[in-house]
Amino acid sequence: MFWLQLVSNFIKILRAGQTPRQIAGGFTFGALAGFSPVLTLQGIALWLIIFTLDVNLSAALLAFMLSALVVYLLDPVFHELGYFFLVSLEVLRPFWTALYNAPLAPLTRFNNTLVLGSLVGGIVLSPGVYFGMKSFVVAYRTHIGSRFEKWKIYQVLSKNAFVKWYRKIRDLGV
Secondary structure, X not given: OHHHHHHHHHHHHXXXXXXXXXXXXXXXXXXXXXXXXXXXXXXXXXXXXXXXOOOXXXXXXXXXXXXXXXXXXXXXXXXXXXXXXXXHOHHHHHHHHHHHHOOOHHHHOOOOXXXXXXXXXXXXXXXXXXXXXXXXXXXXXXXXXXXXXXXXXXXXXXXXXXXXXXXXXXXXXX
């Protein structure tokens, strides 16, 4: 039911509500949080940013879950990227040594190639995710949403007894 509620909230947000900028920002920060491990300093900082900024929390949670699933497929790429920054670039070696000897920096786990590579990869992919999601929200609100509601399967599912029952139960909590 949690997935159904999350997707339902996300579709409601796509239709109207917050601005495309807020939805895209939440999705981008959620995806970035999904790329890095949760129990690291940067993971906690990302969630604090999500809760502090005026971004959409449902979009952030959905993006976090989706990117956490996808990141496993990209682990070999992120490992190579982290290895490149940690080992291959001799210029950065004194920086990594100083960072590791700093008091809080080991909590970031940047000495792990996968953690560093996934963070760098997430940062590199973030502008594309932001602008892509923003364009998708605008397109959904102007073109896709009205077409989607005309589909026969959407009309059948929205009139389904289980869906009506679920909406009644859901609206009781509100």
